Amino acid sequence: MRFAANLSLLFTERPFPERFAAAAAAGFDAVEFLFPYGFPAETLAAELNANNLALALFNLPPGDWEAGERGIACLPGREAEFRAGVDRAIAYARALGNRRLHCMAGIVPPGLDRAMALETYVGNLRVAASACLDARLTLLVEPINTRDMPGYLMDRTTLAREVIGRVGAPNLRLQLDLYHAQISEGDLATRIRANADLTDHVQIAGVPDRHEPDSGEVHYPYLFEILATTGYDGFIGCEYRPRGRTEEGLGWLAAWRAGIDRSGLDRS
Template identity: 55%
Template sequence: MPRFAANLSLLYNEHPFLDRFAAAAADGFTGVEFLFPYAFAVKELAARLQTHGLQQVLLNAPPGDWDAGERGIAALPGREAEFQAGFARALEYAHALDCPRIHVLAGVLPPGADPAACHETYLRNLQWAGAQAASAGRAVLVEPINTRDFPGYLLQTQAQAHAIVQAVGAPNLQVQFDLYHCQIMEGDVATKIREYLPTGRVGHFQIAGVPGRHEPDVGELNYPYLLDVIDEVSAACGWDGWVGCEYRPRRGVVPGATREGLGWLQRRSG
């Protein structure tokens, strides 16, 4: 059965961020991920992981000016120095938290941007990041993201992401396969799991219900079946990664909202 990690940026929002580690552990999670840890002292985060017996499985590199609508800068020409400084900071956090994976957001293309120049910038930045991460024993992940949530996002499909990984050629560059984004942009999710997981290029999965990005037992995706597919293909190819639970509880930010929505996980585990 896949190992499930709680995404603490979206789950347990009824608690202050630093209290979400305890809440996740109390509900049986052994792994956690989150988006951007940089507002918190790394020693504090490491202490929470240790206290609650949790493994940090994924974090994101700095995305640029998130509040201004930026969703990554790796593909933005002229921002290379900022990207490198941000990635170096991500490596510091990954080292201190013993986190093996860093997701690099590609970015939303600004109006009038040259797509070819952005593509080349993205490749160069990933080559640099891959080399830096390899020296530190970390993997770099890229993720196709749907353009309904992130209009204009550079990387949109599994085929694009895998082509990028192949073009860069770094052994520690992998794809973050989010079933929610894949369903919105492409569909045919089970076939894509069967196609791409055996390649060795998938480093991490994430799940959420479609279309509302709530619990995976709500919406149009048949997650019991899809998780069985991941189980089956993983057993055949030796994949032993994590599945991140990156969804918003349907009950919102109210006490117990996350725990009450974990029936799908209890059924899976039981």
């Protein structure tokens, strides 16, 4: 397993640019984050290079995050803004060297028919996937549970499979967040196996409190083994909220690595 620290949630005791060095010092080989747009791409690229870190992915612009928007891909009338955001994200990806972008679907506002939101989403994904294909990038969709994000359109892996099939783009894939999947659907081992053909990125957190993955109701070492049996060789994004200082809660990562060392097995 290759673990990527999500710098939007981890190492938040530090200013964002300082989190890259902290992640490298903690033993991570890669990072991810929600959005890079508050910083010049050159600044972030310098931090990645200085700390020898790969960048797993980040999100397309989400609309007005402070006002509660969580993506605009499903919102009719915002297509031009969405397409401008795709171009901006591709420019950042080229500068930062990552190959994956996640498109947040958005929250269906009151009064908007869900079927219309879904049609708008599919249309925008076709445009985004085409632009990403030209840029040799993979576009991802992620089901997010509606307990944490009420009204979010893309809420289940079954819907993700439907949407990916309708769009029909070879570079549109699944971002499987096991925290969200457990809350929305459960049966995670079956979910992993059933979606192995589409999964291009995985994220983890403890359930139900979204703390370290060694707490709560999900036994991640077992799921890592399931992922290995499916042939998954991508990143595991660590998108959780630490109970305290980030470094103090990384015992789960040390234990996993020690287990690999003791077994003598190479699961990279």
